[in-house]
Amino acid sequence: MPHTHDSPPSLQERGKSLLGVARSLVVYWRPGRQRGLQRLYEEFLAPGDLAFDIGAHLGDRTAAFQALGAEVVALEPQPALFRWLVRLMGERSGLVLMPLAAGPEECEAEIAISAANPSVSTLARRWRERIGRDNPGFRQVRWERRITVRVTTLDVLIQRFGVPRFIKIDVEGFEAEVLSGLSKPVEALSVEFVAGALDVSQACVTRLEALGDYRFNAIQGERREFLWDEWRSPAQAHDWLAGGADGLASGDLYARLQPKATRDFGEMS
Numbered sequence: 001m002p003h004t005h006d007s008p009p010s011l012q013e014r015g016k017s018l019l020g021v022a023r024s025l026v027v028y029w030r031p032g033r034q035r036g037l038q039r040l041y042e043e044f045l046a047p048g049d050l051a052f053d054i055g056a057h058l059g060d061r062t063a064a065f066q067a068l069g070a071e072v073v074a075l076e077p078q079p080a081l082f083r084w085l086v087r088l089m090g091e092r093s094g095l096v097l098m099p100l101a102a103g104p105e106e107c108e109a110e111i112a113i114s115a116a117n118p119s120v121s122t123l124a125r126r127w128r129e130r131i132g133r134d135n136p137g138f139r140q141v142r143w144e145r146r147i148t149v150r151v152t153t154l155d156v157l158i159q160r161f162g163v164p165r166f167i168k169i170d171v172e173g174f175e176a177e178v179l180s181g182l183s184k185p186v187e188a189l190s191v192e193f194v195a196g197a198l199d200v201s202q203a204c205v206t207r208l209e210a211l212g213d214y215r216f217n218a219i220q221g222e223r224r225e226f227l228w229d230e231w232r233s234p235a236q237a238h239d240w241l242a243g244g245a246d247g248l249a250s251g252d253l254y255a256r257l258q259p260k261a262t263r264d265f266g267e268m269s
Helices: 011-028 033-041 060-067 079-089 125-134 154-161 175-180 198-211 234-242 260-268
Strands: 050-054 071-075 095-098 107-113 145-152 166-169 188-194 214-220 250-257
Touching (some): 050 154, 060 079, 166 175, 175 188, 188 198
Parallel strands (some): 050 071, 071 095
Antiparallel strands (some): 188 250
């Protein structure tokens, strides 16, 4: 039986958690990675811009956003990871770290935590129940612990901090729920996609279509270059996802709002 929020983690779970954090430190903070992230995000962020990092994990994206001169609001609901996030990022000007999740409404919700693989901890129950069946890379993942976390919404964050120029959303199958808490378009954002659960990404594209005139691109895994030379329409993004996303195991789908002049021209033609 998994531990609930009323049960402290066992010694074995604490050991797994330390190993999981160590693995994440190697993956996300390896030498040279920050330079590549900054090159990627300089297309979206400039000094003085605002960015939201939803599912900040150990803060590699937060650090890249800040290096570009952006102010950052970063959310990480896992208590152990949040403590590491604070330790790694420290107190910096223009940085707000919040021990929260994001979702469709303000509430409390249960997050399932994988001690050995904290990067795949999730609020998405259905995603968790099927991902091991539908994606071989998840078959050995176990979510040993459940805790209750506070959930806010993108709209609430915008009301408090302002409209971000870029939002990164990486929340293991809960991306569509996060977007359902957004009622106005933002200039650009990214959501994770994972093989075996591409319907989540389809729902994200559908939600963004309802919010504004977006174009899409994708990045494979933890690489830092776009797959396509030209940004694609929502219909093309849907077709790519429906066709299996070129067989990619995971990555990030980026959405960029069309410039107003382009939108106005399209309406006139």
